[in-house]
Amino acid sequence: MSSFDIGIDLGTANTIITIGGKGIVINEPSVVAYDKKKHRVLAVGSDAYKMIGRTPEYIVAVKPLRDGVISDHETTEAMVAAFIKKVSGSMMLKPRIILCVPSSITDVENRAVIEAALSAGARKVYIIKEPIAALIGAGVDISKAAGTMVVDIGGGTTDIAVTSFNGIVQDISLKIAGNTFDEAIIKYISYKYKVLIGEKTAEQAKMQISNVYDPDENKKMVVKGRNLIKGLPEAIEISEKDTYEALKDLVEEISLGIKNVLERTPPELVGDILNSGIIMTGGGALLKGFDKYIHDAIGAPCRVADNPLECVARGVEAAFGLSEELLDGFEKISLYRYK
Ligand SMILES: Nc1ncnc2c1ncn2[C@@H]1O[C@H](COP(=O)(O)OP(=O)(O)OP(=O)(O)O)[C@@H](O)[C@H]1O
Ligand SMILES: [Mg+2]
Known part of the structure; x- marks a missing residue:
């Protein structure tokens, strides 16, 4: 991988953005603040994140990829272009770019992101599938x-x-993940305590008091929200048992998804997985007890990768090196040349 x-x-x-020889150079929320009147990006990443919920009408500060679908082409393209500009500002040569996009986005949306990378100055664009990058x-x-x-x-x-x-033999993409976990916690707390808490809370x-395997009722935390009956702010104490109750059905659905994929996998490969285990x-994957839950439910060893938040980015970075080795293996490692 070159610079x-x-x-x-x-x-x-x-x-998360990596540059050859430098490693991770950007690790920021996927948020963009966009001026709809002037059609220009005002801020991207952490700076835009601070503006969410605090902008006048003509400025949007949004997470354009929320829930794994591109809610808005224009803002997604603008965000991708702004991120690329931010890292390649002083580069004289046009970069090669490998993009890892959410697996659930459509071909049209995929193309929009590729176009954004090309118009931001990329010489070549490759796409890598998320599970492949995660494993690498x-x-x-x-x-x-x-x-x-x-x-x-x-x-x-x-x-x-x-x-x-x-290559990928079998796969599935479920729309159940971090955001859905947060929503389930909001719903459970408002149902049980009649207090509405915000997304960040x-x-x-x-992150602080969740355990989906072995919850401890004595592990508690104070959260602030709005009492739904009185309409006034209120602080309440919730426990790990509460977050467990909120998340247990979602965790089970993910485990059913794993079973579903294994049922469609050829037996020889299932045998390999029983030996080598499942990687999260x-x-x-940082949700406490998730690996133990999966181990029990599936009966195969399960381990959380080191630094799970960075796996995909590290895999994308390493894929440039593999491309030399696997010259016509681009396809095989799920990378393709666009231009
Ligand atoms: N310690 C933690 N415990 C539980 N969840 C966590 C923890 N740290 C981060 N998360 C959750 O991980 C999610 C972000 O993970 P990640 O960065 O892998 O997602 P992403 O790559 O942006 O999303 P996607 O792959 O779905 O497009 C967030 O929902 C965040 O709340
Ligand atoms: Mg990801």
């Missing part, structure tokens, strides 16, 4: 003719895939 190679993990929640980034050798299983739980989607010999509760990546 003119840019890797982009365009995630629903976070965008987790340090797994996917080139062998042996089955490996990855469960990447991001902000918008959970991608479950079985790979062998550099729910996310904090998920993405921010959702």
Whole structure:
């Protein structure tokens, strides 16, 4: 990978950009602030994140990839272009770009993102599938003719895939992931305590007091919200048991998704997975007890990759190196040349 190679993990929640030789140069929320009147980007990433919910009508500060679907082409393209500009500002040569996009986006949306990269100055654009990048980034050798299983739980989607010999054998993408977990916590707390909490509060509760395997009723946290009956602000104490109740059905659905993929996987590869285990990546893999839950439910060993939030980005970065080795293997490792 040379310094003119840019890797982009365009995630629903976070965008991580790598540059050859420098590693990760940007790791910021996938948010853009856009002036609709003047058709220009005002801020991107962390700066735009601070503006959410605080802008006048003609400025939008949005997460354009929320829930793994592109809600707005124009803002998504603008965000991608702004991120690329931010990292390639002083580069004289046009970069090669590998993009990892949410698996659930449509071909048209995919094309919009590719166009954005090209118009931002890319010489060539490649696309890599998220499960493949996640496994490479987790340090797994996917080139062998042996089955490996990855469960990447991001902000918008959970991608479950079985790979062998550099390719995807079976996969599924569920629209259940970090954002849905946050929403479920909001819903449960408003139902049980009649207090409406915000998205950021729910996310904090998920990170601090969630255990989907072995919840501890004594592990508590104070959250602030609005009492739905009185309409006034209120602070309440919630416990790990509450977040468990909120999340248990969603965790079970993900485990059913894993079963579904395994049922469609050839038996030889299932045997490999029983030996080598399931690898979990993405921010959702940090949910406490998730690996133990999957281990029990599926009966195969399960481990969370080191630094799960960065696996896809690291995999995208490494894919440039693999492209030399696998010259016409671009297809095989799910990369393709666009131009
Ligand atoms: N410690 C933690 N415990 C539970 N969830 C966490 C933790 N840290 C981060 N997350 C969640 O991980 C999600 C973001 O993960 P990630 O960056 O892998 O998603 P993404 O790549 O942007 O999304 P996608 O792959 O779906 O497009 C967020 O929903 C965030 O709340
Ligand atoms: Mg991701």
